[in-house]
Amino acid sequence: MRISELSAESGVAIPTIKYYLREGLLHQGEQVAATRAEYGDSHLRRLRLIRALLEVGRLPVASIKKIINAVEDESMPVHYMLGTAHYALAPAVQPEPGPEWDSARAQVDDLLSGLGWSVEQQAPARDELAQTLVRMRQLGLSTDLSPYAEAAYRLVSEVDMHTVPYDGPRDTAVEALVLGTVLYGRAFDALRRLAQESESARILSPGSPRPQTGAEP
Template sequence: MRISQLSAESGVPIPTIKYYLREGLLPQGEQTSATRAEYGPAHLRRLRLIRALLEVGRVPVAAIRRVIEAVEDERTDVHTMLGTAHYALASPPEPHSAGDEEWTRARDDVDRLIAGLGWRVGPFAPGRDELAQTLVTLERLGMPATDADLLVYARTAMDLARDHEMGKIPFDGPRDVAVETLVICTVMYGKALDVFRRLAHESESARILEA
C-alpha cells in the first residue's frame, strides 16, 4: 500500500500522515526504493488508533508518542509496559510550590486512601498527584470531598475495572495488542462513562424539577 492509498482508506490527509511519521507515531514504511515505501495493514490500524485517541480521547500527540514508545521498547516486561502506557495517558497537574501545606496534606490523604483500599499502585503513579490536585481544588471551591464520597468513586472504578475492563485485555497475546486494547479501553470507555454521566445528570434534573 502506498501513502495515497493509506490516506484514502483512513481518511487522513497525506501531509498529516507525513507529520505522524515525523513525530514517530507511525512507523516508517518498508523502503522499496529511494522514493517508494510500502505500508501494510498494521499502519492502517495504527493510524486508526492515533485518530481515535486524538479525536475521541483528546489525547495530545506527545502522550500518544510516549505510549507507542512503551510498546516498541522490547526490553520491558508486559506489566511495566502497560504501566508506562498508562502513565503516559495522565495529564500532569499544574506545578505547585514544593512547600505547599494544603497540597502536601491532600497528597497524604490520597496515599492513605489508596493504601486503605489495598490497591497495588506504584508510588509515583501520576494519578496520585492528579487526585491530590482535584482534592485541593474542591477545598478551595468550598466543597471539600469527604472520604465517603471518594470511596464511592474508587469502588465504582474498581468494579468496572475488575468485572468489565481488565477481562478484555489479552495478556497472553502479542504485547502490542495488549497495550492497544488497554489504551482503547481506558480512553474510549472513559469517554462513554463521561457522556453517560452528563446524560444521567440531565435526566435526573428533569425528573426532579418537573415534579
C-alpha cells in the same frame, strides 16, 4: 499496499503519513524499489493508534513519541507499556506546597494503601486526586471517597481491563486502553448525570410534569 492504498485504507492523508514516517511515529515500509515502499497491517494498526492518541487522547507529538517508543520496546512488560500511555493521558497537575496539599496527598496515599491497590508513587492520578481533595475541603464537602473507590474498582475489574487485548499486537492494546479510558470515561460521566436527574425526579417530584425541552430538571 502502496502509500496511496495505505492512505485510502486508513483515512490518513499521504502528506500526514509521510510526516509520521519522518518523525519516527510510523515505521518505514518495505523498500521494493528506489522510489516505492510496501506497507502492511502493522502500519494500519500504528496509524489507528496515532489517530487515537491525537484525536481522542489529545496528546502532543512528544508524548506520542514516548508511547510509540514503549510500544516498540519489546523488552518492556505490557503493564509498563500501558502505564506509559495511561500516565500521558493524565491532566497536568502542579502540586501546591503547604499543609493543605500535604494533608490531601497523605489522605490519597492512605486510601490507596488501605484498599491494597498497586499504584506507583509517581502516578499522576495521585496528585490529581489530591488536588481534588484540596478543593473539596475548601468547599466543605465530604472527602470520604470509599464508595467511589469501590465503584471504580468494580467497574475496572469487571469491565474496563477486559476490553484490552493483552495477547495481541502491542499497538492494539494501547489503542484499546486509550479509547476505553477516554471515551468510556466520558460515557460514565454522562450516565452518572442522567442517573442523578432520574433519582432527583424519583425523590423530589414523582408526580410533577416533565420540564420543557431545554429547561433545567
